[in-house]
Amino acid sequence: xxxxxxxxxxxxxxxxxxxxxxxxxxxxxxxxxxxxxxxxxxxxxxxxxxxxxxxxxxxxxxxxxxxxxxxxxxxxxxxxxxxxxxxxxxxxxxxxxxxxxxxxxxxxxxxxxxxxxxxxxxxxxxxxxxxxxxxxxxxxxxxxxxxxxxxxxxxxxxxxxxxxxxxxxxxxxxxxxxxxxxxxxxxxxxxxxxxx
Numbered sequence: 001x002x003x004x005x006x007x008x009x010x011x012x013x014x015x016x017x018x019x020x021x022x023x024x025x026x027x028x029x030x031x032x033x034x035x036x037x038x039x040x041x042x043x044x045x046x047x048x049x050x051x052x053x054x055x056x057x058x059x060x061x062x063x064x065x066x067x068x069x070x071x072x073x074x075x076x077x078x079x080x081x082x083x084x085x086x087x088x089x090x091x092x093x094x095x096x097x098x099x100x101x102x103x104x105x106x107x108x109x110x111x112x113x114x115x116x117x118x119x120x121x122x123x124x125x126x127x128x129x130x131x132x133x134x135x136x137x138x139x140x141x142x143x144x145x146x147x148x149x150x151x152x153x154x155x156x157x158x159x160x161x162x163x164x165x166x167x168x169x170x171x172x173x174x175x176x177x178x179x180x181x182x183x184x185x186x187x188x189x190x191x192x193x194x195x196x
Contacts, residue, residue, distance in 0.1 A: 049084060049093070051178055054185035056083030056144045061192045063140055067133065075137045082141025085121070086112045086149070113149060114160040118142050 060076045069075040087093040089112040091103040102112075111117050118139065126135040149156050155168020171177050 048173060048178060048182075049087070051182045051185070052083045052087075052145050052148055053080055054182055054189065055148055056080050056141045057189050058185055058192070059140050059144050060137075061189060061196065063137070065196055067136070069133050069137075075134065078134050078137040079141040082138035083145045085138075085142060086117065086145045088112060109149060109154065109156050110160045113146055113156040113158075115146075115158050116160070116162075118146065 056079055057076070060079045063079065064072050064075065067075075084095055087108075088095045088099050088102055089106045089110065090096040090108045091100060096103050106112060122135055122139045122142065125138050126132065129135065146156060146158070150158075150167045151169035151171050153168055153170055153172055155166040157164050158167055159165060171181075
């Protein structure tokens with residue numbers, strides 16, 4: 001089985017330590033769906049993208065239940081895009097690498113991680129698409145990212161660029177606590193999918 005290395009500790013592809021087995025095959029598939037393999041090397045997304053996506057997917061499950069969009073797959077896809085979008089200001093993120101000039105003009109966790117960023121980009125999507133429902137999907141994904149980053153010890157500046165007051169928590173990126181949160185989110189997502 002493929003392995004990767006995080007802080008000099010070996011993990012299996014499923015994210016479990018060696019000699020540990022996941023409780024269900026769904027857990028393995030869910031985790032593998034949130035990782036990126038390139039040139040036979042495994043990279044954890046750098047809170048981390050897979051954590052953002054797992055949290056956003058939880059939001060999407062609940063949103064689908066109450067909003068009942070006609071195209072559930074598209075709704076979920078747009079919500080996940082919204083969850084990944086704020087890190088376009090980070091030069092090392094996947095999205096930031098594709099739009100690298102943005103990181104030259106915007107600081108990470110600045111404007112793109114603010115309430116103004118959420119409002120402006122959600123409005124732009126609504127202006128282009130004319131769809132209230134899909135704009136809500138993007139808004140929910142975007143907001144889930146901002147909320148999760150507010151739990152990080154580096155925090156966010158919700159009123160940037162007017163105020164640079166930070167809203168921050170205690171969690172550090174890539175630590176045991178974030179990995180624990182990720183696996184809890186995956187487990188909850190699987191449970192909700194089975195229930196709903």
